[in-house]
Amino acid sequence: MAYLSLTNIEKSYGQFRALDGVSLDMEEGEFVCFLGPSGCGKTSLLRIIAGLDRQSAGTVEIAGKDCSNAPPEQRDYGIVFQSYALFPNMTVARNVAYGLRSRDEGRVAEMLDLVGLPDLGDRYPGQLSGGQQQRIALARALAPSPRLLLLDEPLSALDARVRLTLRRQIRALHDRLGLTTIMVTHDQEEALTLADRIVVMNHGHIEQVATPAEIYARPASLFVAGFVGAMNILPATATGRGSVRLAGLELAGGQGFAEGEAVSLCWRPEDLTIDAAGELEALVESVEFLGPFHRATLRAGDLGCFAIDVGAERMRDLGLSGGSAVRIGLPVDRLRIFAGHPS
Ligand code: ATP
DSSP, rough: OOOOOEEEEEEEEETTEEEEEEEEOTTOOOOOEEEOOOSSSSSHHHHHHHHHSSEEEEOOOOOOEEEETOOOOGGGEEEEEOOOOOOOTOHHHHHHTTTTTOHHHHHHHHHHHTTOOOOOOTOOGGGHHHHHHHHHHHHHHTTOOOOOEEESSSSTTOOOHHHHHHHHHHHHHHHHHOOOEEEEOOOOHHHHHHHHHHHEEETTTEEEEEEEHHHHHHHHSSHHHHHSSSSEEEEEEEESSSSEEETTEEEEOOOTOOTOOEEEEEEEETEEOOTTSSSSEEEEEEEOSSSSSSEEEEGGGGGOOEEEEEEEEEEEEEEOOTTTTEEEOOGGGOOOEEESOOO
16 A cells, blocks of 8 residues: 555646646655656645645545645654754754654754764754754654655755765665655756656646656656756657658657657667767767766757767777767667657
């Protein structure tokens, strides 16, 4: 049985529909990220799960109990916000003890240990770094031993290095405590590295729910293809006989599309190859050094620009630079085709 079940959640603010029929089941012990662009409804959905806002329609079940109308304190979760939200006039220890029924010094010490800050109990939040404040917020959320942890962009206010460390600590805590965790983020790298499953959202609905590897390899829509990871999206036309026409070439694929239908062909930069026998002629516009590989920007006639990744060694062999003429292999087994062109 699912630990958390959302069924047909809708949320309207006046005339504006922020969530439109969202349904989702989460297993106990799962780490799920809500990922999507600004304004897609991630935080609205999290706040509805938390009972901080009420859905306009639909139901929320937690641990087999219908919580659709239950107040937050009956939903057994801990929550951490982007802004830390610690009480500035309370010591760290009192902040952590805040959610406990009785002031339990032992539990507070245990929580401070858990987040790796055992000696900071007497400080005030203003005397801590952002990363430390967020770890205290985490300790406070976890002190009452909730089974569900809700995280609303908890890492966005932190610098890159602290973000990386805390990201790992959050996942380790989740595993160690056997929590069920939902994290809202607009950072795809965060979602890809942390989540068991990612819920990709757009305009108030779910585009895809899948593991990070599945989302990356098999995006379910043009939106997901363009939103997660680098992707070349090339405009083409279906022939109606199981092939597509791209810049004068006819390539296999596109079953189910009608003749003349506009389609988008999607290849990741690492899936295209520079190959003397490749189908497509292109000119190198620029080459960017990215450490273990280079990303070349190419132009091919009316197709416009697209990117291709070339490993360091191959790059040395090819000696590519701006103006080089190349041929590009278009592997149809790596091709994803979607209806329409990007808006
Ligand atoms: P972000 O990443 O920018 O925080 P989000 O995906 O979390 O975005 P939400 O905060 O859930 O998005 O907001 C979804 C939409 O609902 C947005 O268009 C937002 O402007 C709107 N919205 C959110 N809260 C309210 C409110 N109280 N009144 C009116 N509109 C709201």
